[in-house]
Amino acid sequence: MVEFLIYIAAMLVGLAFLLALYRFFKGPSAADRVAAFDVLTIITITVIVLVALVEGRAIYLDVALIYALLSFLGVIVVARYLERGL
Amino acid sequence: MSLLLTAMTLVLCIAMIVAAFVAILGKSLPIAILAAGLVSLVASVLFVILASPDVAMTEAAIGSGLSTFLFFFVLGRVRGGERDGEDEPGSEHG
């Protein structure tokens, strides 16, 4: 039963990933793509947590932790580039 | 549960290939760099699925982080050269 629920959740997350990916390719402006990139990194955290659940290993969570703390840096760098602060 | 992991791998592989194409063929340079960062990001998730969290962590900290910063630092310094070497009418072919 729980496995079935995890399957559904993974399906929805995959769909969200594809939608964000679509926005990443479509653009049109650079800021749109960066917004999509931001959403993709955050979806990534959920994906890693799902993989950790499926494999049953707590150590994978450390990777998600790194993402949670560092992913915003990439967005900030690009944002600073866009507003000509770099 | 391995079916789930395989399906995830499929989605991620497709995302990676398309991101790589954007990085190579994309119109503007910042977007190409961002797409390369996306390739790293997806690669890191694939490494987690392939049971190598050490590599995934390295890729997360370095690949999708530091190297993107390096690119944008340099790109911010050489803004004038962003469109150099593109095939526009009038430029000679090498």
Next chain:
Amino acid sequence: MVKRLLALLLLAAIGGIFTTLVLGYMPDAELNNTARYYADHTAADIGSANLVTAIVITYRGLDTLGEVTVLFLAAAILGLVLARGRRQVQARRELTPVGELLTTGSRVLVPLIMLLGVYVFVNGHLTPGGGFQGGAVIASGVLLLLLTDPLRQFAHTLIAAVESLAGVFYVAIGLMGLFLAGGFLDNRFLPIGTLGALFSAGAIPIIYTLIGLKVGAEFSVMLSDLSDTEAL
């Protein structure tokens, strides 16, 4: 056009080789002998829960020393390349100022990021991660500092001191392994302890701490060298 055609032909040839490689590949069902040795003996011999760490630090420790050296050389050459003809800092062009939100946020987050880096390399023998990852995390913290305060006169001397001291101590610990235990970079001159404790696996936490500091310092030097350059 001829050039592009040639390139495509070359790629097609390489692609053909790759296709046969993928189609003919069968994954092993058993570990090969080397990997089996590592899997069987690491816990008892090295005391490290993370097999990758055991390989990077002990079994292949000398390679890691070489790799850190390569990274050091890369940072040094980068500094040399960029240093020639660098003009004074005040000639910078106008930059958009950083917003208040980012300044405050980075001041809160930088210590946390640094501490996460310390966690990653101190726990290298228990969890995924280690010196290289932790060093990269610390360099990310430095990057956040550089971003929010571009004109900050960076503590170059501190970074240089950390880097060279970490390198010296790394080699010194390797030599201690040579004299007190089985060989260069042998970790067993300190007690191995119980598997899973923070103070276990002999000298591995110390070695990884040094590597983490060194890698972090090298990346920071690269970043600050690149950000000190003139906008063209």
Next chain:
Amino acid sequence: MMIHLAMATGFLLILIGFYGALSNRNLLRMIVAFTIADSGVNLVIVAIGYMPGRTAPILDATVKAGDAAARVIDPVPQALVLTAIVIGVGVTALMLAYAYKLYEKKRSLDIAKFTELRG
């Protein structure tokens, strides 16, 4: 199945990266292409180390030291890739520094303008 998928993607990334490096004349774009090929190589090596039904080579409560040989995957390729990524970013930084220097001299990133590099 998973391994083949990941491996094929890795090889495809290498090809895409090579194509990008060969067909672009902008230096920065060539460096981007190289980093993509780099990711492809790493992916292939990690995929070779993976074995179906096994788990990460880290011992903890779920993987005991005794049955490690039967449950973990090959740690050697991971150690290789770990170092390859770190060296890769060092090399990228060097390439970028050279690109900056070249731009400073020629005011262009187009390799067709660097005539003294021709034989």
Next chain:
Amino acid sequence: MNTVLGLLGGLFLIAGAAFLLFGGLGLVRMPDVFNRIQAGTKATTLGTLFSLAGAACLQPEWTLKLMLIGLFILFTNPISSQVLARAAHRSHAEKSALTAVDRLEDDQGA
């Protein structure tokens, strides 16, 4: 595994995934950058928090680390969105035709 807790965790996971999906949908459907950032940041933050809560229900001994991840998300995600929105506004990103007022532009005298 406790079945009630397991069921609750699964439902939390699905709720989180659904919010992530809304975020993706918002990213695709919204008319301009700022609205996309709005939809993206809110929906993904709560979606991730719910998924983390679900994982905590399924594996109670992971709770501490999951909580830490959640805290960081709660803290870093809005900052990155704000910085991005500011950059988008400063780089004169296209605004939707529906936009009623722009006090920021008025004050910058642009």
Next chain:
Amino acid sequence: MISLFVSLLLFWLLLNGSLAGDVVMVGVAASLLLAFLFRDGLAIFAEWRPNTLATTVRYFFFFLKELVKANLNVAKIVLAPSLPLTPGFVKVRTRLKSRMGRLLLANSITLTPGTLTVDMDGEWLYIHWVSVDSAEIEAATAAIVTGFEEYLEVMYG
């Protein structure tokens, strides 16, 4: 500096999830070093008044409620075929002075229904609002800021 040390140590203990002697030892050493290096840094607890714990907890729950409301709002807009939007940038005023309080205010505004902080300048906040009810400063302030400001003013001043 002391508050920075305490919060770093707390973070370290949460991260390790253990209270073993060696973990605490390394944590104290690392936190001391970092607290010394970043003397001018801010901690999560900097400028926070410890005697307002009850308000903090109430603020947290109020914030969670608003976050859930915000998401239902987003879901409603996204799923509606006609996209009911009247976006705009409005200007609001805040009385908060402490940096941590202002940061938390901006973050809270970003995560609540239909609002996104774009820029901050002195006492003025510029906010992107999905459905502009009123472009007047006072009315917008009352609608967006006041709810959080009441709590944060007690907590941080």
